[in-house]
Amino acid sequence: MIEVRRLVKTFGVKPVLRGLDFNVKAGEFVALLGPNGAGKTTFLRILATLSRPKMGEVIVAGYRLPGQASAIRQRLGVVSHQPLLYGDLSAEENLQFYARMYALHSHETRIKEVLKMVGLYPRRRDLVREFSRGMQQRLAIARSILHNPDILLFDEPHTGLDQDAAKMLDELLIEIASGGRTVVMTSHDLPRAVKLADRLDILSHGVIAASIHKGDPEMLDFPELYRRVTQDD
C-alpha cells in the first residue's frame, strides 16, 4: 500500500531523511517511533503530500508522488497533533466544509455517521472552540475518515490528551483500523504503540534503524531495543 525507496529530505543543508526505505502492506498498522527531531513528522508530511522530497521514490496506493498527489490525497486521512478544525464553526459545519472540499455525495448521512462514531453527535451544533482538547481530537478523527480513506496517517495524535481522553482515542483508533485500513502512526509513547500497532519501526539518523513485528522475540524487551537504537540521536 505504501512503498518508499531511498527517500531523502533536507532543510537547507541539514539532512533529515537520508535514503529511507519503508513499506507497508494493505491493512497493516505501523507505529513509527523515534526521538524528537528524528524526522517522523517530516516523513509523514511527505506521505501526506504536504512536503516535497529532495530525492527518492514514494508510491502510495499505487500512485506516485509528486505527479499523482491529488489521487493520493483522495485516499488519505490525516490526523496530526493539531486538529485542523475551525474554532468559529460548529462540529457539523467543519465536517460540511471538508465534505465539500472532498466532493462527497450524500454527505449529510456520512457526517451523521462519523459524528455518532466519535460520540459527538449530540454536540454537533456546538462551536469547536468550546470543545475540550480530547473532543477536538475525536472530531479530527471524524474529519479524517469522512471520505472513507484506505490509508490513515496519525502524527502523534495523543499529544496533549489526558489519560481518559487518550484511552478513548485508543479505542477509536482500534475501531477504525479494524476496518481493514492501513495506518501509519508516529508516537513517543512506547507502551501505547506496542498495544496498538502490528509493527514498530524505529526512525533514527534519517533511516529506519529497526523494524519489529508483533510476535517477534525482540518485542519482549522493546524499550531496551529502542534505547539502544536511539542512544546516539
Next chain:
Amino acid sequence: MTSAESMVIEQTGRFGQLRNYLRAVGAVVWKDLRAEYRSRELLGSMLVFAMLVILIFNFALELDIRTRETVASGVLWVTFAFAGTLGLNRSMGVEKDRGCLDGLLLAPVDRSAIYFGKMLGNLIFMTIVEAIVLPTFSVLYNLNLINPGLILVVILGSIGYSAVGTLLSSMAVQARTRDILLPILLFPVSIPLLLAAVKASNGFLQSFEMTEIMPWLNILLVYDVIFIAVAFMLFDFVVEE
C-alpha cells in the same frame, strides 16, 4: 473502485472537474464568511482601522475644497491598502495558527481552488469595508464619491490588491515575522496598482476626459489579469514545503 473513490461524486470530463473545482472554491468562501459572521474579528478590525485612518487624515489635512479634491483619491487608497493588509494578514493567519492550512492542502482538489476561495473571501471583506468607507469619506471630505466610474476603479483595484495580497500572505504566513513581512512584500509589488488606482480615481473625481483616465484603467485591468494568472501558476509551490 476503492472505498475512498466510492464516496466521491462521480465527475468525469472537463465539465465535471470544473464543477468539483468551483465547489471547492465556494466551500472556502462559505467557510470564511461563516467563520467571520461568528467572530466578526476581521471585518471589525478592518473597519475600525479604516475609519481611524480617514479621521486622522481629515484632521491632519485642513484643506480647502479644491485641494481636498486632489488629495482625496490618495487618502482613499491609503485607507483601502492599510485596511486590506490587515484583513489579508488575519485571513491567512487563522489558517496557519490552527494548522488548518494543512487541512485545506490535504483536500484532493487543484490547490489553485484554495487560492481563489481565499482571494474571493478577502475581496468580499475588502468590498464590505469599502462600501462603508466611501459614504463616510464623502461626508467627512464633503465630496461625492458615489460615482460609477470611481466604483469601477475601486472594484478593479480591490481585485488586484486581493489577488496579489492573497498570494503574498500565503507566503508570509510561513514566517515567524508574518505581521511585518506582508506589508514589506506587498506594498512594493502593489505600487503600480495603487498608482493607477489613485490616478484613475482622481480623474473621475475631478471629471477629467475619459482619454486621460483610460490608460490608468487599462493598467488596473492588466495588473489584475497578470497577478491572477501568476497566482494560479505559483500558489502550489508557495504553499508546499
